[in-house]
Amino acid sequence: MATRLATKQPTSTSLINEPATREVHKEGTTTKSNKPVMVVLAILAVYVIWGSTYFAIKVTLDSFPPFLMAGMRFVLAGGILFGYMKLRGAPTPSLKQWGASALVGCLLLAGGNGFITFAEQWVASGIAALAVATMPLFAALIAGLWGRWPRKMEWVGLLLGFTGVILLNLEGDMRANPIGAIALLVGAASWALGSVWSRYLPLPGGMMASATEMLGGGAVLLVLGLVSGERMTAFPAAGPTLAFFYLVVFGSIVAFSAYSYLLQKVRPTLSTSYAYVNPVVAVALGVWLGGELITWAGLVAMPIILLGVGIVMLSKERKTGAVNS
Numbered sequence: 001m002a003t004r005l006a007t008k009q010p011t012s013t014s015l016i017n018e019p020a021t022r023e024v025h026k027e028g029t030t031t032k033s034n035k036p037v038m039v040v041l042a043i044l045a046v047y048v049i050w051g052s053t054y055f056a057i058k059v060t061l062d063s064f065p066p067f068l069m070a071g072m073r074f075v076l077a078g079g080i081l082f083g084y085m086k087l088r089g090a091p092t093p094s095l096k097q098w099g100a101s102a103l104v105g106c107l108l109l110a111g112g113n114g115f116i117t118f119a120e121q122w123v124a125s126g127i128a129a130l131a132v133a134t135m136p137l138f139a140a141l142i143a144g145l146w147g148r149w150p151r152k153m154e155w156v157g158l159l160l161g162f163t164g165v166i167l168l169n170l171e172g173d174m175r176a177n178p179i180g181a182i183a184l185l186v187g188a189a190s191w192a193l194g195s196v197w198s199r200y201l202p203l204p205g206g207m208m209a210s211a212t213e214m215l216g217g218g219a220v221l222l223v224l225g226l227v228s229g230e231r232m233t234a235f236p237a238a239g240p241t242l243a244f245f246y247l248v249v250f251g252s253i254v255a256f257s258a259y260s261y262l263l264q265k266v267r268p269t270l271s272t273s274y275a276y277v278n279p280v281v282a283v284a285l286g287v288w289l290g291g292e293l294i295t296w297a298g299l300v301a302m303p304i305i306l307l308g309v310g311i312v313m314l315s316k317e318r319k320t321g322a323v324n325s
Helices: 036-060 066-087 095-119 125-132 135-146 152-168 172-176 178-200 207-227 238-265 274-290 296-324
Strands: none
Touching: 036 095, 036 125, 036 238, 036 274, 066 095, 066 207, 066 238, 095 125, 095 178, 095 207, 125 152, 125 178, 125 274, 125 296, 135 152, 135 178, 135 296, 152 296, 172 178, 207 238, 274 296
């Protein structure tokens, strides 16, 4: 799951991975000095890696409890990223910045990624990815709390997108497991709230924001797992263990680094285009590797939701461009 809307600094995520799209703080432009091969590799990394994290989460749940797994993932990834940034000379965040990062991490990772991971105990990974793709829809509504209400075309996208959400809830997994369905929507809404709110908080600069958010959100997830009674009762099997480290290294560090590179090199329309590709990748991997079944409801809901998200995002970018012109 990946991404937050209207932020000052790039942050990790997948959604959940990862989850959905964030509006960049400044518009990147492609120049002749950019290396096309690196841009293509970065785009592929964001498309494939973040799209694959949903299936990787599903695999880890064979041996790991959901909240403890997510907590360990983000504490480990955040610790590695924090150490890397300190070695590069990044300043230590202030107490106020730590507090802001903990709040955003709680919303993005504990409330967002944590609930998505929790839901995947019952819901197919592809359906989870499609639900996470609705995050920009929630964010467009939540932004109204700060006076940024959607415009006419954004309302069209919202209506279309939430129509797709209604259809998605007719999917077999969603109807059979209402707890999982509710957890997915709560996760997407929590990620959206954290994405929008983060714009107004004093976060550290650059990738240090992601490191501190992962540490804060990961700590909350560990506490949530222990309080809810989760325990590691046996040593995890090889497959779930490999999937766990894949999430740490590739889902939380490599893909985010690629995304951060894209923010500086290409236009927002391209850097955030993973929001449309990740659900397709997740569904394909779930069917191909996991034997997941997607019914007609999910197949019809997918293009409707993605079209709605696309209208909202393009309308928002045009509005931003008009303001900056």
